[in-house]
Amino acid sequence: DAGVTQSPTHLIKTRGQHVTLRCSPISGHKSVSWYQQVLGQGPQFIFQYYEKEERGRGNFPDRFSARQFPNYSSELNVNALLLGDSALYLCASSFFQGPSNTGELFFGEGSRLTVL
Amino acid sequence: LAKTTQPISMDSYEGQEVNITCSHNNIATNDYITWYQQFPSQGPRFIIQGYKTKVTNEVASLFIPADRKSSTLSLPRVSLSDTAVYYCLALGVDYKLSFGAGTTVTVRA
Numbered sequence: 651d652a653g654v655t656q657s658p659t660h661l662i663k664t665r666g667q668h669v670t671l672r673c674s675p676i677s678g679h680k681s682v683s684w685y686q687q688v689l690g691q692g693p694q695f696i697f698q699y700y701e702k703e704e705r706g707r708g709n710f711p712d713r714f715s716a717r718q719f720p721n722y723s724s725e726l727n728v729n730a731l732l733l734g735d736s737a738l739y740l741c742a743s744s745f746f747q748g749p750s751n752t753g754e755l756f757f758g759e760g761s762r763l764t765v766l
Numbered sequence: 767l768a769k770t771t772q773p774i775s776m777d778s779y780e781g782q783e784v785n786i787t788c789s790h791n792n793i794a795t796n797d798y799i800t801w802y803q804q805f806p807s808q809g810p811r812f813i814i815q816g817y818k819t820k821v822t823n824e825v826a827s828l829f830i831p832a833d834r835k836s837s838t839l840s841l842p843r844v845s846l847s848d849t850a851v852y853y854c855l856a857l858g859v860d861y862k863l864s865f866g867a868g869t870t871v872t873v874r875a
Contacts, residue, residue, distance in 0.1 A: 654809070683863070685865075691867060691868070692853050692865035692866055692867045692868045693810065693853070693865045694865070695862055695863040695864065695865075698863070706861060706862060706863065707862075708862055708863075709862075740809050740810075742809070750797055750857060752797065752798055753815075754800075754812040754815070755800075755802075755810075755812065755855075756812075757809025757810050757811070758809050759807070759808060759809055760809055
């Protein structure tokens, strides 16, 4: 079975631009969550979705948005990019609806965003 | 958000036991505490999860005292391949997930 897949793996943007990151969960998983990991730090929770509904949101500005599609894949959108948005963006899928730490999160390899 | 605090780094030698403690405040009373392992350029990987007392699986043990203000991950007999960053994860009373800053474990031969 395929694991969590994320695209693109790497991308470079300039300040003020917009970016869309994509995530396909493990087959059968209905929950997707997004995390931002700045170099040298732990992942920071951004969003959690279950059955296309937002179930949790971290302390990120409104420039960050996400959605989940009927096939449970998800997109993370970031508008008006800042230099500080440069990070590894991780997507995780799980069975559980959240907000909850129950069960295992299965992470993708991440999308590394560089903002110049 | 839950406040999770871990040591920044720990050094060990092959065959030794490594214990990493995470302090967590403002965590939800009815949810689990989870530990993840992360290698460079990879996503975190689940190690173990517990609610109270002690949990053991094939790779690690997790001890959580009754007050749940901390948790200790125990890696028995580490090998070079256990060199990685280890994170604790908890759900805050505000129902937001919070990773610790991570503990870099370096295992030497």
